[in-house]
Amino acid sequence: MKTTEQEKLERRANILKALAHPSRLMMVDELAKGERCVCELQELVGADMSTVSKHLAVLKKAGLVESDKRGLQVFYTLLSPCVMNFFTCVESVIEAHTEQTIEAGNR
Amino acid sequence: MKTTEQEKLERRANILKALAHPSRLMMVDELAKGERCVCELQELVGADMSTVSKHLAVLKKAGLVESDKRGLQVFYTLLSPCVMNFFTCVESVIEAHTEQTIEAGNR
DNA sequence: TAACTGCTTGGCAATATAGCCAAATAGCGC
DNA sequence: GCGCTATTTGGCTATATTGCCAAGCAGTTA
Numbered sequence: 001m002k003t004t005e006q007e008k009l010e011r012r013a014n015i016l017k018a019l020a021h022p023s024r025l026m027m028v029d030e031l032a033k034g035e036r037c038v039c040e041l042q043e044l045v046g047a048d049m050s051t052v053s054k055h056l057a058v059l060k061k062a063g064l065v066e067s068d069k070r071g072l073q074v075f076y077t078l079l080s081p082c083v084m085n086f087f088t089c090v091e092s093v094i095e096a097h098t099e100q101t102i103e104a105g106n107r
Numbered sequence: 108m109k110t111t112e113q114e115k116l117e118r119r120a121n122i123l124k125a126l127a128h129p130s131r132l133m134m135v136d137e138l139a140k141g142e143r144c145v146c147e148l149q150e151l152v153g154a155d156m157s158t159v160s161k162h163l164a165v166l167k168k169a170g171l172v173e174s175d176k177r178g179l180q181v182f183y184t185l186l187s188p189c190v191m192n193f194f195t196c197v198e199s200v201i202e203a204h205t206e207q208t209i210e211a212g213n214r
Numbered sequence: 215t216a217a218c219t220g221c222t223t224g225g226c227a228a229t230a231t232a233g234c235c236a237a238a239t240a241g242c243g244c
Numbered sequence: 245g246c247g248c249t250a251t252t253t254g255g256c257t258a259t260a261t262t263g264c265c266a267a268g269c270a271g272t273t274a
Contacts, residue, residue: 008130012197016127021232022116025123038251051233053252064124071230072241072250079203082196089189090119096186097170128262145221158263160222165261179220179271 019060019083023047024055031065031078038074125169128191130154131162138172138185145181 019025023045030036030044042052056076058066066084068075124131129154137143137151148160163183166172171190175182 006129009132011201012132012194013127013129015197015200016123016132017231020123020127022113022120024233025116025119048234049251050235050253051249054233057252063200069240069251072133072248074251080196080200082199084194086193087119088193089187090122092189093122093187094118094168155264156221157223157265160220161263164222176221176270179218181221 015062015064018058018064021055021058023052024059027058027076028053028064028078031076032081032084034077035077036066038076041076044045065107112114122169122171125171127163128162128165130159131166134159134162135166135171135190138183139188139191141185142175142182145183148183168198 010025010050014076019028027036030041032063036044038049038052038056041050041056045052045055051096056065056067064078066077068077068078111119123146126135133152134143137148143151143160145156145163148155152159152162163174164170166183167174171185171187173184173186175184
């Protein structure tokens with residue numbers, strides 16, 4: 001199974017795409033603290049349970065989380081906490097960009 | 108100017124969304140090596156120049172790159188090389204996920 | 215000014231994503 | 245089995261993204 005450069009990029013992009021949503025980021029952030037059931041995450045993001053479930057499916061498909069059904073509830077776990085490190089970088093982008101935008105008078 | 112938790116998440120998501128495309132990842136990767144003009148990036152990704160230009164506009168809007176017109180050419184620079192660090196994490200997600208998928212017999 | 219180059223923008227069609235409701239599914243207690 | 249709860253899935257519409265072509269625009273050269 002040969003991995004072309006193109007496939008590599010697509011896989012990277014898919015992981016980023018999976019993270020690229022406010023609700024999903026919120027969930028990942030919460031899951032970084034420990035496993036959570038869908039109901040907890042639903043309360044957190046305040047959307048329909050079906051919506052939350054679909055978001056979780058996206059994260060799972062990307063390989064970012066894992067699910068474990070115990071009784072009636074399904075618990076999700078963050079598989080790659082290193083994802084959180086990225087946010088430090090993201091914050092620096094945001095800061096720099098905000099300054100720049102203000103400097104430029106919101107041009 | 109108060110930054111609500113929601114706005115923070117949206118800004119993070121926007122940066123991730125800006126990165127979440129194979130062609131844009133390829134360009135960011137290239138720009139990590141140094142500034143490049145649009146024509147060089149076009150050759151790299153092999154798409155229409157207008158497409159490349161639009162991708163660059165997305166990266167610029169997110170605050171990830173900067174552009175500088177010199178003569179007829181426009182040169183782009185990567186503003187936040189820390190973005191590259193993330194890819195180490197992304198690779199680990201991919202590896203773990205691939206193993207998992209193979210283990211599960213591509214279920 | 216005119217023609218040329220490098221790039222950006224507008225417009226459009228194809229495709230993907232988001233979020234709601236309703237229906238289906240799975241596990242539990244009776 | 246029946247009803248109940250937690251979650252997932254299907255279906256739908258609204259909205260966003262992508263990538264091409266054509267047109268526009270700025271800088272250069274003649």
